Amino acid sequence: MNNNRKNVVILVMFCLLAVIFTFTGCGNSPQNDNSSKGESTKEVYIVAAASMTDAIQEIGANYEKEHPNVKLTYNFGSSGALQTQIEQGAPADVFISAAQKQMNALAEKNLIDKSTRKDLLENKVVLIVPKDSNLALSDFTQLATDKIKKIALGEPKAVPVGQYSEEIFSNLNILDAVKQKAVYASDVRQVLGWVETGEVDCGIVYATDAAISDKVKVLLEAPANTHKPVIYPIAMVNSSENPDIAKDFIAYLSQDEQKAILAKYGFDVK
Structure with missing residues (x-):
């Protein structure tokens, strides 16, 4: 009888351990959920003139707070170099140029969504x-x-x-x-x-x-009338893999709070 009781006790303990391991495994499921959420994060490429660096990074931080499933990746440089990169297929969702020339060149090659193009800023x-x-x-x-x-x-x-x-x-x-x-x-x-x-x-x-x-x-x-107005156009790049987010970010820049940030850095907002 004693042996039988021992066997029963061992069996019960084994079952309890099995239950504990089962629940421990279930306890890991939220981590798996978080992983899948991380995989669903959308990476959006903002390609902009070097003079936009500080303003766009500050505005981008605001956008990411309001859109936790969006990660903005920046590429700042000379507008001409960025134009070339876009022509060569570099990742790009939104392009902000420091001059019309580069945006016009991309438009001629049908590389931007012309319906999203607008003049965003003016500089001196x-x-x-x-x-x-x-x-x-x-x-x-x-x-x-x-x-x-x-x-x-x-x-x-x-x-x-x-x-x-x-x-x-x-x-x-x-x-x-x-x-x-x-x-x-x-x-x-x-x-x-x-x-x-x-x-x-x-x-x-x-x-x-x-x-x-x-x-x-x-x-x-610079003396008045010695150069063309320094206008910064913005547009969505046609190769964008996240066009809805790209268009939303362009619209976001026109919100009063973001316009105030652009003005803080010295831009004349259109």
């Missing part, structure tokens, strides 16, 4: 110098004088701020003289960096780039 072109610089200029034409040894400019073939700069110099008849002193950067943020470190005497950037740095100061704003 300014001449900056290091914060502790003693350089004194009264107008842009003095860039052609001996006061300037090195000036940082965006590469005009790919960087819109470089294109605006050359347009200004051409209209002021100083292009050839300035070219001899030019050091060309891959995007506007590189121009800003060179001026911050004093590697050049001055540089031409957007007003918004100057506004985010405490290591430079604005010496002059």
Whole structure:
């Protein structure tokens, strides 16, 4: 009898252990649910001009808080380089250019959804110098004088701020003289960096780039009517794998709270 009782006790304990393991396994199911939720997260690529970096990252953080299943991945650079990347099939859902030229080129190749295209912002072109610089200029034409040894400019073939700069110099008849002193950067943020470190005497950037740095100061704003308006167009890229989210993000930028952020960084919101 004692042996039988022992066998019964062992059997009962075995059953209890089996039940415990079963419930332990069930307890893991929420983790599996979380995993599946993670797999359903949508990655959306925001491709934007380098001058948009700070503003778009702040707005993007707001968007992700309100849309927990969306992860925004950023690609900032010169608008010309970004245009080329999109043409070559790089991941892109939303494109913000610092000039119409690059957006027009993509539109001609039917690579953007033209129905989503709109002018988002306007910026200004300014001449900056290091914060502790003693350089004194009264107008842009003095860039052609001996006061300037090195000036940082965006590469005009790919960087819109470089294109605006050359347009200004051409209209002021100083292009050839300035070219001899030019050091060309891959995007506007590189121009800003060179001026911050004093590697050049001055540089031409957007007003918004100057506004985010405490290591430079604005010496002059480009004279009126010396360049085309600095308009930033935005559109959804046709290859977007998440078109609904892309369109929603474009609309999100027009909300008052997000427009206030853009204005805080110095953009004139359309």
